[in-house]
Amino acid sequence: MAVRQAVFLVGGKGTRLGTVTAATPKPLLPITPDMLLIDLLIEEAVRHGFTDIVLLAGHLGDSVERLYHGRRIREATVRVIREPEPAGTGGALRHAAGILDPWFLLANGDSWFDINLRALTLAPPRAGLARIALRPMADTARYGSVELHGRRITAFTEKKAAAGSGPVPGLINGGLYLLRRAILDRIAGPCSIEQDVFPALVRQGAVEGRVFDGYFLDIGLPETLAQARRELPMRLARPAAFLDRDGVLNIDHGYTHRPEQLRWMEGAREAVLALNEAGYLVFVVTNQAGVAHGFYHEADVHAFHARMQAELADMGAHIDAFYHCPFHPDATIRRYRHPSHPDRKPNPGMLLKAQREWRIRDRGSFLIGDRESDIEAANRAGIPAMLFDGTNLLATVRQALAAVRPAPGAPTPIPISIETPAMQAG
Ligand SMILES: [Mg+2]
Known part of the structure; x- marks a missing residue:
């Protein structure tokens, strides 16, 4: 506990x-x-x-x-x-x-x-x-x-x-x-x-x-x-790591929402810990259309996140805040129907909200996602992004950190951008 x-x-x-x-x-x-x-x-x-x-x-x-x-x-x-x-x-x-x-x-x-x-x-x-x-x-x-x-x-x-x-x-x-x-x-x-x-x-x-x-x-x-x-x-403004959830932190079973379904992607918890130790703010930004489709409720989303937080705490790690978007253009639940909700990725609303609510330093911040829509949301918020290939999140986070921060003793600062095929295409 x-x-x-x-x-x-x-x-x-x-x-x-x-x-x-x-x-x-x-x-x-x-x-x-x-x-x-x-x-x-x-x-x-x-x-x-x-x-x-x-x-x-x-x-x-x-x-x-x-x-x-x-x-x-x-x-x-x-x-x-x-x-x-x-x-x-x-x-x-x-x-x-x-x-x-x-x-x-x-x-x-x-x-x-x-x-x-x-x-x-x-x-x-x-x-x-x-x-x-x-x-x-x-x-x-x-x-x-x-x-x-x-x-x-x-x-x-x-x-x-x-x-x-x-x-x-x-x-x-x-x-x-x-x-x-x-x-x-x-x-x-x-x-x-x-x-x-x-x-x-x-x-x-x-x-x-x-x-x-x-x-x-x-x-x-x-x-x-x-x-x-x-x-x-x-000192007060920190760089932020925005992480997509399904397929990045946890295995995506398709509308994953029950806490007992939580299975971490390889290196995911270690990646969060590495970001905590590096002085980063860590945010989850996740589309949860399952709420709009009536498959589960927002309370289930919160319960799932509480489970993630508890399992992270067991190894000394934490997420600073979770942002989720329950809206979808074809929602069966009327109050979640929206043709293009500003929070629903590829719209950047969740990232912009985090930028309003926290003291985030742009320099050093980045997003990691497993879909084109994640990358686009980051681009539209002015944040470099990296496409995760699903292998090991810790390795990807280390790569991202190395790309945005000069190594100790490096003679010249490394430019603040992460080149990915997705970004070049965008
Ligand atoms: Mg995903």
Whole structure:
């Protein structure tokens, strides 16, 4: 069962930021003109399939509650839990004991570590209470470092004074944790999870570490806040992979719609995982004329997609969103009859909708389909497309990635286009 709960620590006072956080909790500071840091963190959790979002508020918690409690964001609901009095990150977590899942994701609300959250929360350790996402750093001095032996964290080293010595490379705590609810038994009163709870657990060998190399930024200092505001606008837009469904992700049995009919094409789940790891948004764009013909209902389409999502989660992968078109010119169900619905491929409506609803970077984006109509829809949305020959989707995705992205160390950028016979014909 995939972990569905993401808990964010948003109670920090941010004393090092001085007056900036006097009236605003750190996670609620804007990082772009129209986005707060916490918005980004929630959005990241939601697109990875976390549906129960919990904000642990403290300092200025009323503003957090006013803005977020009860909000629905796509499939997810947000709750705000306010601690009655400051009790550290440990105390804040303890206060939320009644609503915590057996395993949950815990995240600092004042930093962003851009990783595949499904990979961190995949297969919780049988023994142990925590798994920490670690990041290699050229200099750990500002953060303190973490010693990892195999999968086990063996020590935390305090922040080094900046005096004299050169940079100290190593691993740092990335501020993202997979935690077992039983960790609460180790929290008695006010304390810090990072400074009190984890070191005690590490001494008992109860903490795993996993290394990720995603973009990392915290906004704890005026200069890193400025850096976030400089760098994040470029980082927030991601390239997108648009994938046709039947015959690309799953074997096309003809109007496939029952969850138990799901059979993945070779390399399909691995392809989605590779795209997740590459920082891509992954969208399914699928014509579902079977709905128009009365063979099944839209609820069946959703159930099929839920099954796909669950099986992907089992290997640490996810689809960011599914777009389906139930319309057809010859529909037997009247409300699905449309001579040329803008969403029905080869029309590009589903791709255009995704482009409106998500921050998609054109550069690097592509579509993979198994029909001419897929390719045409992509062309009309201005996205390069690749025709899948039905052999191995991972191989095709790797080819697509290599075509749209310069290889590391490549001397000149490779032009952003994928030449396929279908495209040349189109
Ligand atoms: Mg198809």
